[in-house]
Amino acid sequence: MTNGIDEGAGFKLVAIGGGGGVSQVLQGMQPYHGNLTGVIAVTDTGRSTGVARELGGIPAPGDLRNTLAKLARDPDDLLARLMQYRFVAPTLPALDGMAFGNLLIAALAQMTGDxxxxxxxxxxxxxxxxxxxxxxxxxxxxxxxxADGSLVETELAVRGLNKPPLARLFLKPASAPANPAVLAAISEADLIVLGPGSFFTSVLASLLFDGMIDALRTSKARIVFVCNTTTQPGQTDGMNVYAHIDHLVALLGPGTLTSALINRSEDLDPAILAAYAAEGVHLLEPDDQELARIAAHGVTPLVRNLTETPSGKRELWNKQDTIRHDPALIGMALWKLILDQRL
Structure with a gap:
């Protein structure tokens, strides 16, 4: 694998993960260049997405819907807003809270067969x-x-609370192939960004499809991991930044992951941090010793303040709130990485 920049054909970035994290990366990179590709997780079985999957016999549409709406030319346009609109139907539990965009994707998939x-x-x-x-x-x-040897099936159970730690992920069917268009994009990329987002159920889950690991190992691109700002209940309880990177290196193999963007926030309101901690969401705060362990793994730690300034906890639809990355700060950090490689 060669980690360089192809300046002749135009710089190409591929971001891999869930809808929220990939959207942040792509939105952050918009001011710098336009050759951007988002590769989105499809194993979610959450409430609205799970119903749409059963209805259409399709992969998970929710993260894709969210990314499409956020990356629309005009996110405030009627169609973009309609994609995100959730039905209010208390007498029809299957449709109550259903995102219209999930139904549209299911309908088009059935109509086209693709x-x-x-x-x-x-x-x-x-x-x-x-x-x-x-x-x-x-x-x-x-x-x-x-960790106790028991098995859980479907994404909703994998991220469930109050269970032993996750020891190994796998897909059913085990040989499920990656999208050929994704493998082609990876082969042509100059920079590949993993995360941020649900570490096990979006980032690692996306890498399990047949062909993904080999494509990343043989890619000429630099591969960068954007680490989450906090732990995530049911997935990364008790894990520090090093543990996240250790999991990735074990999956990808040594020498594949080149860098990690790691948040180090300053002046966050202790009351807000305490409110998150009460729900099992803990700020990841790597010290210099932990960063040295990451570097010893062959991964360059790039420490920046990458978070937006939270004004308080948010109530989200069927999701756990956390301290979010600021897309503009992610974009600037990635662009600096690109420029440093061109010098």
């Missing part, structure tokens, strides 16, 4: 400012072996 084509059609309708691809177009489920 999940990937459905995403392309909606991307065109929204005039998206990046290429948005599902990591796979097959209907596969995320499963895990826990």
């Amino acid at each position: 999940f990937g084509q459905a995403i392309t059609i909606i991307s065109t309708m929204l005039a998206c400012r990046a290429t948005i691809l599902p990591v796979a177009t097959v209907d596969a489920h995320l499963c895990a072996e826990l």
Whole structure:
């Protein structure tokens, strides 16, 4: 693998993970150049997404819907807002809280017989400012072996609370192939960004599809991990930044992951941090010793203040709130990395 920048053909960035994290990376990179591709997780089985999966017999549409809407040419346009609109239907539990965009993706996938084509059609309708691809177009489920040897199936159970730590992830079916368009994008990329987002159920889950690991190992791109700002209940309880990177290196193999963008926030309100901690969401604060261990793994730690300034906890639909990255700060950090490599 050669980690360099192809300046002749135009710089190409590929971001891999869940809808929220990939959107932050792509939005942050918008001011710098336009050759951007988002590769989105498809194993979610959450409430609205889970119903749409059963209805259409499709991979998870939720993260894709969210990314498409956020990367629309005009996110405030009627269609972009309609993609995110959730039905209020208390007498119809299956539809109560259903995102319209999930149903649209399911309908187009059935009509065309091609999940990937459905995403392309909606991307065109929204005039998206990046290429948005599902990591796979097959209907596969995320499963895990826990530290006590027990097994859990489907993404909702994998991220469930009050269970032993996750020891091993796998897919059903085990040989579920990655989207060929994704593998092609990885082969042509100059920079590949993993995360931020749900570490096990979005980032690592996306790498399990057949062909993804080999594509990353043989890519000419620099591969950068954007580490989460906090732990995530049910997934990374008790894990520090080093543990996240150790998991990635074990999966990808030595020498594949080149750098890690690591947040070190200053002046966060102790009352807000305490409110998050009460729900099991703890700020990741690597010290110099931990950063040295990361460097010894062959991964260059790049420490920046990368968070937006939280004004308080937010109530999210069927999701755990956390301290979020600021897309502009991620974009600046990645662009500096690109410029440093060109010197």
